[in-house]
Amino acid sequence: MRCPFCGNVDTQVKDSRPAEDHVAIRRRRFCSACGGRFTTYERVQLRDLVVVKTNGRREDFDRDKLERSIRIAAQKRPIEPERLDQMISGIVRRLESLGETDIPSKTIGEIVMESLARIDTVAYVRFASVYKNFQAADDFDKFVSELRPEGKHDE
Numbered sequence: 001m002r003c004p005f006c007g008n009v010d011t012q013v014k015d016s017r018p019a020e021d022h023v024a025i026r027r028r029r030f031c032s033a034c035g036g037r038f039t040t041y042e043r044v045q046l047r048d049l050v051v052v053k054t055n056g057r058r059e060d061f062d063r064d065k066l067e068r069s070i071r072i073a074a075q076k077r078p079i080e081p082e083r084l085d086q087m088i089s090g091i092v093r094r095l096e097s098l099g100e101t102d103i104p105s106k107t108i109g110e111i112v113m114e115s116l117a118r119i120d121t122v123a124y125v126r127f128a129s130v131y132k133n134f135q136a137a138d139d140f141d142k143f144v145s146e147l148r149p150e151g152k153h154d155e
């Protein structure tokens with residue numbers, strides 16, 4: 001595994017342990033060239049998913065990209081990292097179990113929003129505001145006020 005800091009390919013695994021209720025293996029890695037430390041996750045991939053964008057372009061589904069967008073939305077929110085990991089794995093499993101290899105980006109956005117809404121309203125609004133590409137503050141306010149009457153998303 002290439003070091004994300006210096007690009008050296010000779011990195012060592014220092015520690016491996018099950019994560020996310022044994023859905024993943026978490027490995028702590030160490031780069032002997034720069035001393036950098038980083039973490040990788042190993043997971044079962046049931047099928048290769050393809051994201052179909054609104055403009056028709058297709059690209060391979062990238063879990064890391066999904067994870068980054070969710071982490072940005074959840075930044076500084078009181079959400080347990082483990083809970084977020086589980087949520088992300090849950091989203092990926094849902095996508096994999098849709099039974100289709102091609103998944104519209106819209107579907108992914110909706111599943112993410114639905115999942116985020118259950119755990120944190122602020123993270124949900126942040127994600128949704130980017131996802132729906134609200135540009136005018138008016139729209140954003142309208143969206144938030146539309147969000148309120150629903151209130152709880154608990155089941």
Ligand SMILES: [Zn+2]
Binds near residue numbers: 035
């Ligand atoms: Zn390095």
